[in-house]
Amino acid sequence: MSQVDTQLEDIRSQIEQEIPNDITITDVKYEGPELVVYTRDPKRFAGDGDLIRRLASQLRKRITVRPDPSTLSPPSEARQQVLDVVPEEAGISDLDFHADTGEVVIEAQKPGMVIGRRGSTLREITQEVGWTPEVVRTPPIESSTVSNVRNFLKQEREERRDILERVGRQIHREELSDEEWVRITTLGCCREVGRAAFILNTPETRILIDCGDKPGAEGEVPYLQVPEALGAGAQNIDAVVLTHAHLDHSALIPLLFKYGYDGPIYTTEPTRDLMGLLQLDYLDVAAKEGRTPPYESAQVREAIKHTIPLEYGDVTDIAPDVKITFHNAGHILGSAVTHFHIGDGLYNVAFSGDIHYDDTRLFNGAVNDFPRVETLVLESTYGGRNDYQTDQEDSERRLKEVINETYERGGKVVIPAFAVGRSQELMLVLEEAMRNGDIPEMPVHLDGMIWEATAIHTTYPEYLRDDLRDRIFHEDENPFLADQFNHIDGGEEERQEVADGEQCIVLSTSGMVEGGPIMSWLRHIGTDPDSTLTFVGYQAQGTLGRRIQNGWDEIPVDGWGGGGRGDTLTLNMETETVDGFSGHADRQGLENFVKTMNPRPEKVLCVHGDESSVQDLSSALYHDYNMRTFAPKNLETFRFK
Amino acid sequence: MSQVDTQLEDIRSQIEQEIPNDITITDVKYEGPELVVYTRDPKRFAGDGDLIRRLASQLRKRITVRPDPSTLSPPSEARQQVLDVVPEEAGISDLDFHADTGEVVIEAQKPGMVIGRRGSTLREITQEVGWTPEVVRTPPIESSTVSNVRNFLKQEREERRDILERVGRQIHREELSDEEWVRITTLGCCREVGRAAFILNTPETRILIDCGDKPGAEGEVPYLQVPEALGAGAQNIDAVVLTHAHLDHSALIPLLFKYGYDGPIYTTEPTRDLMGLLQLDYLDVAAKEGRTPPYESAQVREAIKHTIPLEYGDVTDIAPDVKITFHNAGHILGSAVTHFHIGDGLYNVAFSGDIHYDDTRLFNGAVNDFPRVETLVLESTYGGRNDYQTDQEDSERRLKEVINETYERGGKVVIPAFAVGRSQELMLVLEEAMRNGDIPEMPVHLDGMIWEATAIHTTYPEYLRDDLRDRIFHEDENPFLADQFNHIDGGEEERQEVADGEQCIVLSTSGMVEGGPIMSWLRHIGTDPDSTLTFVGYQAQGTLGRRIQNGWDEIPVDGWGGGGRGDTLTLNMETETVDGFSGHADRQGLENFVKTMNPRPEKVLCVHGDESSVQDLSSALYHDYNMRTFAPKNLETFRFK
Ligand SMILES: [Zn+2]
Numbered sequence A, B: 001m002s003q004v005d006t007q008l009e010d011i012r013s014q015i016e017q018e019i020p021n022d023i024t025i026t027d028v029k030y031e032g033p034e035l036v037v038y039t040r041d042p043k044r045f046a047g048d049g050d051l052i053r054r055l056a057s058q059l060r061k062r063i064t065v066r067p068d069p070s071t072l073s074p075p076s077e078a079r080q081q082v083l084d085v086v087p088e089e090a091g092i093s094d095l096d097f098h099a100d101t102g103e104v105v106i107e108a109q110k111p112g113m114v115i116g117r118r119g120s121t122l123r124e125i126t127q128e129v130g131w132t133p134e135v136v137r138t139p140p141i142e143s144s145t146v147s148n149v150r151n152f153l154k155q156e157r158e159e160r161r162d163i164l165e166r167v168g169r170q171i172h173r174e175e176l177s178d179e180e181w182v183r184i185t186t187l188g189c190c191r192e193v194g195r196a197a198f199i200l201n202t203p204e205t206r207i208l209i210d211c212g213d214k215p216g217a218e219g220e221v222p223y224l225q226v227p228e229a230l231g232a233g234a235q236n237i238d239a240v241v242l243t244h245a246h247l248d249h250s251a252l253i254p255l256l257f258k259y260g261y262d263g264p265i266y267t268t269e270p271t272r273d274l275m276g277l278l279q280l281d282y283l284d285v286a287a288k289e290g291r292t293p294p295y296e297s298a299q300v301r302e303a304i305k306h307t308i309p310l311e312y313g314d315v316t317d318i319a320p321d322v323k324i325t326f327h328n329a330g331h332i333l334g335s336a337v338t339h340f341h342i343g344d345g346l347y348n349v350a351f352s353g354d355i356h357y358d359d360t361r362l363f364n365g366a367v368n369d370f371p372r373v374e375t376l377v378l379e380s381t382y383g384g385r386n387d388y389q390t391d392q393e394d395s396e397r398r399l400k401e402v403i404n405e406t407y408e409r410g411g412k413v414v415i416p417a418f419a420v421g422r423s424q425e426l427m428l429v430l431e432e433a434m435r436n437g438d439i440p441e442m443p444v445h446l447d448g449m450i451w452e453a454t455a456i457h458t459t460y461p462e463y464l465r466d467d468l469r470d471r472i473f474h475e476d477e478n479p480f481l482a483d484q485f486n487h488i489d490g491g492e493e494e495r496q497e498v499a500d501g502e503q504c505i506v507l508s509t510s511g512m513v514e515g516g517p518i519m520s521w522l523r524h525i526g527t528d529p530d531s532t533l534t535f536v537g538y539q540a541q542g543t544l545g546r547r548i549q550n551g552w553d554e555i556p557v558d559g560w561g562g563g564g565r566g567d568t569l570t571l572n573m574e575t576e577t578v579d580g581f582s583g584h585a586d587r588q589g590l591e592n593f594v595k596t597m598n599p600r601p602e603k604v605l606c607v608h609g610d611e612s613s614v615q616d617l618s619s620a621l622y623h624d625y626n627m628r629t630f631a632p633k634n635l636e637t638f639r640f641k
């Protein structure tokens, strides 16, 4: 009998001592970080609302109770019972019964009404029906990503249970080492932006944090081949933790599966879906540009299959000596500051991922409130001494001015934007401005992946700023459903119509004018001197966006939606730049994030910024707060403890 | 055909173009770092003294020419021919013919006479006899270590050739990576003395430098299990480089073979022999103390079998992108400052190993003259702000005083000493003092491994200080052969006789009174108030030597050479401490080593010293010479380039 089996036997007897004699436990097993208890009497369990909580705190484990398959009523019967218990207004759109685990997945427009006050309706379902309910939201805007992911996971359910059980046993394996140390190795995004990747290493455990690409430098991938990472064999990595879906953090995660990795990816649920969307697009773009992508869509599916989603605030065992907790990072949907608690009080490390410190329209500001953090790994995108951003209020005022000026000229406003995050922020600005009459009502056309990304946002309103979440919960106030927003899904024909039609605003990818439908919009509208090309996001060195900002007006238009090879277009549009819509904290925000931590970390590693940004931020934090600060290079290892 | 085979074909054609048409090449292969050329016409090759040198410089390889086995005269015939060519005064003591390689190993009392002026006699042998001569010295003092090692290597000759060929092909393999970086990972001896071990890592190559134990803390071994070291598989280490034989640098090298390492160990020839001696003793001591040693003597033999000895100053390829050069370190016999040249001018790192900067009687001072060194990894044993040692002249005067005072009282002088290095230094002091009449002539008894270690010193006089080397070359002046020196090889009986006999000096291991025959000498002489126990070396915290220095006079005497369990002895001897015979540079020496480097390194890693020593030295070098200095912890990785 393995050590994990012995452990499970022990736990089972502890549970049996705690519960009433007439409740029968049929199995106790690990599935991922959770302890799953199978019982012939799920209704009795559900009857005592506090029993599971008591067990969880006694065993210091996350516990799920499921009915033993032998006790289940037939799905046909159970279906009706569920529909009877749940109020009709919940808007159940799908019911999916899994006899193997006794779970019923309830997709509903209003998940809160399926859950009930403090879980009362859920408990009622268990008591009445016997099946264990799991609730997901019906996307208020149809999202092919969300439905593809959900269908895929449904289809791969059996393999996924095997994975979870294997991972669960790994997490709860016996600790072997009596040494104590903590190390971080930098595999990327040091003194640069891009290819985020770190190894957190203890004598027991190796965790990869992020695994991104470097936009504009496809050859420069994280140093995965060194022995600290995959060089010692991909199976030596215990877990992957993903802070958010941006490709500079997620693009190369599927590659791990090509190299033989077979373990879990911990991230939030929205990050999982956005990651799938962005990775598949990454493959698409590579194909269109004639590059051979480093992996196939099959590996994207592997990544999704191996993802174990965690919610903000859940303290989760991911190894015998490591617990993680995700906290809102304020950067994009699902983005997480990740707190690692190592050993039993031995050491604490927080990885900021990318953060926005202040509240935005979309998100609450990044959380920096941890019981203990000895070392902070901090992004430094805007860590430079002059990287203070315009106030968002001023930015919004300026954007509205640009729109109004263009409108008065009779032109259209074209905004290149990233699909995830900034587009939704702008949608909120535009929706409010029209509602308040600050700008005229007119259509806002969303092209590229923006619509799909917006749909994903509305599927996970819990991850949005609290007042926005409340508005989304009331369908009639959901700003993303406003009439002005139009999804460009009719291709070139629709674009031509829009270009020939009434005044409007166009939000289109790519955000740095590096391909994508924005190229087509430039062809259609670029020659109109009354229209305005409005930049709202950072334009990196070497991108066409940056060159246009710098005054270029001869634009290559081949390679997207027709147009002969080598064609160019003379840009006659006005161009404007409106700063202040960044998803990143500015220099002040980064300092505030650190300054208001209590207690403050002893050490800060400044990463994810160009050389001068990390150096500036590192020396400022050192001088102002007297912490030990570092601006590491890639491929260095820091020892803590 | 593998890439190495293609390369060898190329080289063969280049050679054939360069040499006269009538010389036949039968094979060209790598054996370790050397290119070996087999020919039917070894005599023709030998005839042109400059041909090999021209080829070597053209091919940028070390070249050895050997006769094709088919051309060899029978050994019986060849033996007489060799004896005819070599002058009788060379004192040939053994001739060993190896038909597989066409080599004849000539062991002679005066190797220089076998070699001849600029190699003329060697060339004559090849021309007359056809066999390729290799010359070794007949130990002037019989050394069982040296003869065991030589016999063992003779016996394992075939496997050794396989190893060399495999290593040779590894060294000359194709470079695969187009990345360029250099990293050092610390596996031990950081902020501590003991368990020296470093990994030098490039995209191409991983090299382990030293692999020692931590005296007095047997559990604290180098962090070999991390993925940068053996965690990724022992076969991922390309080479081991050993700076010197002390156990804190060499003790765990045999363990590597237990873990599956099968590659080369580069070190000097005397270090190889001393390493064997000390490792076998290490196993002995562990057995006597009832500990299970981490490996067996079989692994010590593996280590010796895999050793590729290099001489000071030889620039040697040990990987496609790494050349090393050993330089005298002045610390113990064969100790080497090791210079690594990485890439084609990419980067240079020097590992000091342990060094003594000034000349001593035994050794020239450490070499610090390199064409380029960007990073220096520097020992810091005496790096503390107050670690200035007594001048050796003063120390010698004080030692002679102690001896004279004891002699006048009618007592004996007992000196605990390390077998390797300090004992030989003391022998030289005592021999000269007696010769000059500074102290009375009296027997000097050498107990423990001191005699054997001395024998190894006399086998390799090339590694000793130049004037000492010259004296050893003339048998009548060899100071180690002086009549006063007596090897205690009669056990307890002889010790009893010496104790009961005339006045004398005893040098005995262990150096810190931690077991070994010194315990027996304390039993025999410890109660005599006229005798003096004289400490000449550093006594570490927690050792009996240190406690005696601090005034303890109740000595446990069980566990060595009889004496009941729990017996104690009251020490009535005088105790004296004479500083200044250290094998390590003092603080001034360390600073001088760095200061006089030209050019000075950009970065210095201060290691191999306790916490305050490395910190003191690191900040002193930073302030005085404005270099970037570090006092790393174990398990950190530094990136250069
Ligand atoms: Zn199903």
Ligand SMILES: [Zn+2]
Residues within 6 Å of the ligand: A244, A246, A331, A354
């Ligand atoms: Zn990001």
Ligand SMILES: [Zn+2]
Residues within 6 Å of the ligand: A194, A196, A246, A248, A249, A354, A608
């Ligand atoms: Zn990022």
Ligand SMILES: [Zn+2]
Residues within 6 Å of the ligand: B244, B246, B331, B354
């Ligand atoms: Zn040493």
Ligand SMILES: [Zn+2]
Residues within 6 Å of the ligand: B194, B196, B246, B248, B249, B354, B608
């Ligand atoms: Zn040492």
